[in-house]
Amino acid sequence: MDEELFRALIRASGLERTFAAYPDDVRAAAEQALRTAGAIPEPADPRAEPWPPMQAGPEL
Amino acid sequence: MYMTDLHWLSAADIAAAYAAKTLSPVELTQALLARIEKLQPKLHAFIRIDPEGALASARAAEAEIMAGRTRGKLHGVPVGLKDIIDVANLPTTAHSRVLIDNIASADAVVTGKLRGAGAIIMGKLATHEFAIGGPSHDLPWPAARNPWNPDHHPGGSSSGSGAGLASGQFPLALGSDTGGSVRNPASACGIVGLKPTYGLVSRRGVFPLSFTLDHVGPMTRTVADNATLLDVIAGHDPADPGSAATKAQNFGRELGHGVRGLRIGFIRHFHETDMPAHLEVTAALEIAERVLEAEGASVRTITLPSLDEFSAVNRVILTSEAWAIHAKWLREQPQNYGELSRQRLMPGAFIPAGDYINAQRRRLSMIAAVNDALRDHDILMCASSMDPASDIHDFAETSRTYPRQARTPFNVTGHPALAMCAGFSSVGLPLSVQFVGRYFADATVLRVAQAYERATDWHKRRAPIR
Numbered sequence: 001m002d003e004e005l006f007r008a009l010i011r012a013s014g015l016e017r018t019f020a021a022y023p024d025d026v027r028a029a030a031e032q033a034l035r036t037a038g039a040i041p042e043p044a045d046p047r048a049e050p051w052p053p054m055q056a057g058p059e060l
Numbered sequence: 061m062y063m064t065d066l067h068w069l070s071a072a073d074i075a076a077a078y079a080a081k082t083l084s085p086v087e088l089t090q091a092l093l094a095r096i097e098k099l100q101p102k103l104h105a106f107i108r109i110d111p112e113g114a115l116a117s118a119r120a121a122e123a124e125i126m127a128g129r130t131r132g133k134l135h136g137v138p139v140g141l142k143d144i145i146d147v148a149n150l151p152t153t154a155h156s157r158v159l160i161d162n163i164a165s166a167d168a169v170v171t172g173k174l175r176g177a178g179a180i181i182m183g184k185l186a187t188h189e190f191a192i193g194g195p196s197h198d199l200p201w202p203a204a205r206n207p208w209n210p211d212h213h214p215g216g217s218s219s220g221s222g223a224g225l226a227s228g229q230f231p232l233a234l235g236s237d238t239g240g241s242v243r244n245p246a247s248a249c250g251i252v253g254l255k256p257t258y259g260l261v262s263r264r265g266v267f268p269l270s271f272t273l274d275h276v277g278p279m280t281r282t283v284a285d286n287a288t289l290l291d292v293i294a295g296h297d298p299a300d301p302g303s304a305a306t307k308a309q310n311f312g313r314e315l316g317h318g319v320r321g322l323r324i325g326f327i328r329h330f331h332e333t334d335m336p337a338h339l340e341v342t343a344a345l346e347i348a349e350r351v352l353e354a355e356g357a358s359v360r361t362i363t364l365p366s367l368d369e370f371s372a373v374n375r376v377i378l379t380s381e382a383w384a385i386h387a388k389w390l391r392e393q394p395q396n397y398g399e400l401s402r403q404r405l406m407p408g409a410f411i412p413a414g415d416y417i418n419a420q421r422r423r424l425s426m427i428a429a430v431n432d433a434l435r436d437h438d439i440l441m442c443a444s445s446m447d448p449a450s451d452i453h454d455f456a457e458t459s460r461t462y463p464r465q466a467r468t469p470f471n472v473t474g475h476p477a478l479a480m481c482a483g484f485s486s487v488g489l490p491l492s493v494q495f496v497g498r499y500f501a502d503a504t505v506l507r508v509a510q511a512y513e514r515a516t517d518w519h520k521r522r523a524p525i526r
Contacts, residue, residue: 018402021394022402030410033410036411037415040373040415048424050417056260056475
């Protein structure tokens with residue numbers, strides 16, 4: 001992850017203090033998030049609904 | 061009955077012994093407390109043992125049973141609860157320094173149901189921190205160990221539940237399952253763990269990890285006990301937004317029906333190509349297939365989305381929702397989390413909202429894919445863990461093998477999924493198989509699991525822990 005962007009995201013997330021104390025953990029978390037980025041394709045139909053996020057069968 | 065045998069009794073055995081008046085709840089509870097005291101330094105299954113509460117419940121159960129007022133199959137039966145489940149007036153720590161002083165003001169819904177059934181709550185069980193950060197060695201309590209070999213991990217995150225069951229410390233336990241945390245310890249410890257259909261069991265009073273992936277599930281040494289425990293804890297809870305408006309069921313109603321005539325879809329690509337399994341796991345799965353065919357089921361290979369696809373959806377949803385829960389604490393008191401939790405709970409801070417929405421959209425197509433497979437099949441079978449449990453001190457091997465599993469697909473889709481013992485490795489560690497059913501067909505999953513259990517003798521083996 002670009003260092004400037006990384007620092008900006010830390011500020012946006014309010015994690016400055018956590019980063020100061022545990023830089024390796026915050027970096028590991030960011031790298032994990034980066035590995036996930038783009039792993040899920042956007043649906044072919046942009047109108048596809050995400051709701052309800054979870055509903056098991058017809059009994060709800 | 062010899063006192064040394066008591067700790068291996070199933071809940072069904074215990075109920076029968078109470079009915080025959082050959083055993084009393086106080087006698088059993090005292091025997092189990094003695095065993096817990098002996099094994100706790102070796103296995104660390106408990107965060108908090110509650111001998112006073114357990115013995116008080118045992119005396120009350122004994123008085124009622126002696127007076128002929130038996131409440132049901134779990135009356136006077138001991139149970140352990142993962143320490144993210146509230147028990148009124150006891151701490152719920154989630155195995156974390158963050159909640160070390162958190163005293164629950166009320167019972168979780170599942171705790172209340174167990175109390176209503178007359179079960180005896182033995183205490184609070186070890187977990188990975190907040191059901192995600194583990195196995196860890198930088199937390200206020202030690203990590204639970206595997207009774208089959210205490211140098212190995214017992215799976216997680218419901219680690220104490222698995223370790224305690226496999227070592228005869230209690231016959232019943234509850235765990236939670238967000239990415240496989242009931243089924244992982246079931247696989248590692250050679251017991252039975254069911255992630256019920258999403259919404260079947262209330263999560264109110266259970267500390268959340270990920271709202272749309274969390275399930276509470278029964279963990280036992282036998283399939284029949286699993287059905288009995290599910291009977292007690294299942295049911296609609298209008299105060300849990302994920303709860304399904306289901307009617308009461310008898311989840312043991314199909315037990316003993318066997319698998320003759322059932323159509324089983326075998327998801328081979330999970331362990332053959334998506335994530336090639338340890339050779340002994342592969343062999344165990346092939347033997348399981350042959351056992352079920354010999355029992356009269358027809359097994360056919362089927363294809364679902366890849367494990368990588370399921371895993372990506374699970375990870376984006378889980379870390380996004382977990383971040384929403386933990387953000388404040390991670391900003392204000394990061395020092396109170398273990399290292400693994402910090403690393404696993406913060407990725408959500410860096411995931412764009414659009415990715416979360418896309419994961420939820422993709423989830424719906426994955427649900428459709430599993431539903432399609434279950435239109436032509438009564439049950440699906442697949443791997444659970446791709447490897448036997450690793451050495452708990454071998455961080456690299458544990459990090460490599462922990463994510464090698466096929467459980468997250470059914471957290472993403474919410475279908476009922478059960479993991480159980482399918483043999484043992486050459487060094488005596490449990491191997492596992494997983495059965496998956498249609499929504500609310502948890503009884504059919506239990507039926508198939510019991511048919512497999514009856515056709516094998518894995519469940520009769522006991523961990524060599526003393």
